[in-house]
Every structure is written in C-alpha cells, then in structure tokens.
Amino acid sequence: MSTATLGDASPSLSPMLARLAEERATGALLRDHGTLYLLDGQVVHAESPAAPGLDVLLADRLPREGWQEAFDRAGPYGRVGRFLVDSGRLADGELELAHLGALFDAAYFALAPGSGPTRFRHGVAHWLGPVRPVSARLVARECLRRRELLDTLWPYPDTDSSPVVREDLDAPAPVTRRQRDVLDLADGTRTPPDIARALGRPAFHTLIDVRRLAAAGAVTTPREETGPAPVAVPRWVADVSQDPDIALLRRLRNALEAL
Amino acid sequence: MANTEAALKEIMTSIEGTIGVALVDYTSGMALGTAGGSKELDLTVAAAGNTDVVRAKVRTMEHLGLNEDIEDILITLGTQYHMIRLLRGRGTNGLFLYVALDKGRANLAMARHQLRKIENELEV
Numbered sequence: 429m430s431t432a433t434l435g436d437a438s439p440s441l442s443p444m445l446a447r448l449a450e451e452r453a454t455g456a457l458l459r460d461h462g463t464l465y466l467l468d469g470q471v472v473h474a475e476s477p478a479a480p481g482l483d484v485l486l487a488d489r490l491p492r493e494g495w496q497e498a499f500d501r502a503g504p505y506g507r508v509g510r511f512l513v514d515s516g517r518l519a520d521g522e523l524e525l526a527h528l529g530a531l532f533d534a535a536y537f538a539l540a541p542g543s544g545p546t547r548f549r550h551g552v553a554h555w556l557g558p559v560r561p562v563s564a565r566l567v568a569r570e571c572l573r574r575r576e577l578l579d580t581l582w583p584y585p586d587t588d589s590s591p592v593v594r595e596d597l598d599a600p601a602p603v604t605r606r607q608r609d610v611l612d613l614a615d616g617t618r619t620p621p622d623i624a625r626a627l628g629r630p631a632f633h634t635l636i637d638v639r640r641l642a643a644a645g646a647v648t649t650p651r652e653e654t655g656p657a658p659v660a661v662p663r664w665v666a667d668v669s670q671d672p673d674i675a676l677l678r679r680l681r682n683a684l685e686a687l
Numbered sequence: 688m689a690n691t692e693a694a695l696k697e698i699m700t701s702i703e704g705t706i707g708v709a710l711v712d713y714t715s716g717m718a719l720g721t722a723g724g725s726k727e728l729d730l731t732v733a734a735a736g737n738t739d740v741v742r743a744k745v746r747t748m749e750h751l752g753l754n755e756d757i758e759d760i761l762i763t764l765g766t767q768y769h770m771i772r773l774l775r776g777r778g779t780n781g782l783f784l785y786v787a788l789d790k791g792r793a794n795l796a797m798a799r800h801q802l803r804k805i806e807n808e809l810e811v
Contacts, residue, residue, distance in 0.1 A: 489777065520690045521809060522778035528719050529712065570717055573735070577716065602749040606714070633714040633781075 440572035449564040456552040462538025470561035474534035533630035582639035695722035704793030
C-alpha cells in the first residue's frame with residue numbers, strides 16, 4: 429500500500445478517489461474486484477463479487493419477493509432503500525446497519541491494492557439510493573485498518589481467496605460459535621467468500637475467522653498434489669531396449685558414475 | 688427500530704455523565720456510529736480496542752465450557768466507567784454498545800437501566 433499521498437491525514441486515500449471526493453463527483457468507480465458508488469463525492473454504496481449483497485445479509489428478514497417488489501416499484505427512481513423503510517418492510521436502523529456492513533465489506537475488496545485499473549463512470553447511480561453516505565476518506569481509512577488487522581492475525585493472505593479445509597488436530601483449541609460455523613463449511617472446496625455467502629455473513633468477517641483459525645492450525649489450504657518431480661532421462665535410453673550389449677552397459681555405467 | 692444516530696444521541700443526553708458512546712461491530716472492530724468523545728477519548732480507537740476485550744471474554748468462556756451469553760462488561764477506572772453492552776436483537780446481533788461515563792457524575796445502576804431501554808428501541 430502506497431503511503432505517499434495527500435498529507436498525513438489520509439495516507440490510505442488513492443489520488444483518484446481523493447479527487448473525485450473533492451470534486452463532489454457522482455458515479456461509479458469500477459475496479460476488478462468491485463464497484464464504489466459515489467453521490468456528491470460521498471460513498472453511498474459498494475458492491476463486490478467477493479462480498480454477499482444486502483439481499484443475502486438480510487435474507488432472514490426480507491424474502492426475495494420483498495426485494496422484487498421494492499425493486500420494481502422504486503428501482504427506476506433509485507430509491508429502493510427508502511421504499512423498504514417507508515413501506516414498513518425494514519426498520520430504519522436495521523437497513524442502515526445492514527447497509528453500512530455491506531458497504532464497508534464490499535469496499536474492502538473493491539479498494540484492495542492490485543485490484544486492476546480504475547475507471548469512473550460519471551452519473552451512474554445505484555438502484556438502492558442513498559441510505560447513509562460515508563466520506564471516501566473514512567472508507568479508505570477503514571479498508572487500510574482492516575488490511576492491517578488481518579495481517580496481525582495471520583500474515584499469509586492465501587487463506588483469503590483459496591478453498592480452505594479443516595485440519596484434524598489431536599488437541600484442537602476451543603473455538604467460538606461463529607468460528608465453528610465457519611469450520612463446518614471448510615470442506616476444501618469452498619473459499620472464505622463462499623462460506624460467508626452460505627452463512628449470510630459479511631465476507632471480511634469470515635476472512636477474520638479463517639485467518640484466526642489458520643493461525644491456530646485449525647484450517648489450511650489444501651496442498652497441491654505435485655508428487656516427486658519426473659526424472660529426466662537421456663534421450664538415448666529410448667533406443668536401448670532390445671539388445672543390451674556390453675558396450676551399452678558400459679555407457680550406462682559411465683553415465684551413472686558421471687551423475 | 689430507531690435510527691442509530693438518534694439512539695446514540697439519546698444515550699448522550701439521557702444518561703447522566705456520558706462522555707462518549709460508540710456502536711461497534713464486534714468482529715471487524717469498526718465503529719458504525721459514535722457520539723460524544725473528546726481529544727482524550729478517540730472513540731474509533733476505543734471501539735477497535737474493546738473488541739479485543741469482548742473477544743478475550745468470549746474465548747475464556749469457551750475454554751471454561753460456559754454456555755452463556757455476555758450481557759455486559761464493566762471496567763472501572765479511577766475517574767471513569769466503561770460499559771460494554773452486547774446486543775442480540777434482530778439486525779444488531781454481533782454489535783455492542785460502548786459507553787464511557789464520568790465516574791463522579793454517573794449513577795451506574797441508573798445508567799445500566801437507561802442503556803437497556805435505549806437498546807430495546809434500537810433492537811425493535
């Protein structure tokens with residue numbers, strides 16, 4: 429992570445995001461691992477393929493039909509969030525907390541270093557509409573804090589995106605209930621984001637659980653079955669078969685001795 | 688459910704002696720909302736640090752095999768009380784309220800009672 433930027437107060441804010449915030453830009457910031465939606469320079473939403481959306485996080489509270497109705501009626505006006513509250517489907521604070529959770533979760537992946545080139549499409553708005561806008565500076569700072577937190581737990585990021593599998597330990601350390609749910613789904617096929625989606629939890633929270641479990645030796649990434657490397661054999665060995673004679677045996681012996 | 692900002696403001700105004708309050712996500716350590724605070728009390732830092740307090744207690748209970756939930760944690764300093772109250776309502780599961788109180792002005796029993804009331808508003 430580059431720390432060279434706009435003064436000490438914002439070591440985590442990329443120059444492009446800083447400029448868009450300053451210009452009070454509205455639109456979508458597109459990167460390989462996710463999208464940030466800005467309204468008047470503030471972050472109003474974020475999405476990432478790695479992070480479960482609001483529909484997954486709120487699945488217990490709002491069935492698919494509820495989303496569909498809200499989307500049909502308020503989507504074209506970009507006010508789905510407002511509609512969910514006004515129609516009594518969700519409480520104000522409930523939407524707000526779930527939305528903040530989803531926003532920071534997706535932003536973590538969208539703003540990850542090395543997430544490819546960044547493009548900005550002016551004027552694009554998300555169908556959810558503003559729920560609780562957050563300053564770009566705060567989002568960037570929180571993403572940095574989260575990266576540092578993960579590093580202090582277990583400094584190897586391979587468990588973030590690879591399938592994870594539980595290790596059979598002779599004396600496993602006690603795990604919390606949340607971690608047990610994660611362990612139960614660590615089958616060597618699912619990645620932490622897959623586990624998060626299955627549990628209806630934010631992906632970053634699952635990264636934390638998995639890194640802690642990895643540090644305790646309770647999960648690992650499945651080892652690649654490489655086996656011993658094939659031994660290179662001299663080409664003339666292929667011509668040897670039929671008629672081994674003394675000369676050939678000598679050549680073989682010499683070759684072996686030369687190894 | 689009240690809007691979180693309103694709930695935090697209500698804690699500031701209705702609980703005597705409140706210095707600052709934060710609504711914190713227990714897993715990530717992020718403050719989802721704060722009110723009050725001061726130069727001496729950075730609520731964002733307090734939020735992240737106190738998740739370790741909660742986590743240590745949760746882990747200890749797992750070690751002990753205590754199948755119980757934590758209602759609250761009280762830390763008494765020379766001049767302050769720090770109260771951590773874990774929320775378990777719909778939509779607030781995995782969050783806790785962190786309240787710093789001035790020891791000289793706060794009535795602990797009253798503060799607890801008020802906090803529970805506001806918490807219910809937040810969870811409804």
